[in-house]
Amino acid sequence: MKKIEAIIRPESLDPVRRALELFGCAGLMISEIEGHGKQKGVVQQWRGEKYKMELLPKIKIEIIVKNGEVDKIVNTIMEYARTGEVGDGKIFIYPVEDAVKIRTGEKGESAI
Numbered sequence: 089m090k091k092i093e094a095i096i097r098p099e100s101l102d103p104v105r106r107a108l109e110l111f112g113c114a115g116l117m118i119s120e121i122e123g124h125g126k127q128k129g130v131v132q133q134w135r136g137e138k139y140k141m142e143l144l145p146k147i148k149i150e151i152i153v154k155n156g157e158v159d160k161i162v163n164t165i166m167e168y169a170r171t172g173e174v175g176d177g178k179i180f181i182y183p184v185e186d187a188v189k190i191r192t193g194e195k196g197e198s199a200i
Contacts, residue, residue, distance in 0.1 A: 090181050092158065
């Protein structure tokens with residue numbers, strides 16, 4: 089099993105979520121976060137005044153999947169989250185040692 093953690097733009101959430109549902113992704117967790125990458129924020133202008141936003145709003149999607157589904161999920165996220173601009177996000181993939189379904193006590197892949 090693997091944990092896929094994707095950091096994407098907030099406006100990419102709906103297309104990515106819909107695409108993952110069509111793929112059959114059973115469950116995911118979504119968090120609103122703030123952060124920055126190499127660009128270290130952006131300069132905005134409001135009422136003639138410039139100011140720097142160092143922490144930008146982002147969305148974090150976390151999904152636990154079977155090993156055979158990783159490439160398809162990653163490719164789906166990339167396809168629907170990519171704008172070609174700086175700040176599209178990152179995807180991280182981690183190994184998951186085990187999973188336990190609290191209600192039934194099922195373990196491993198059957199728990200996801």
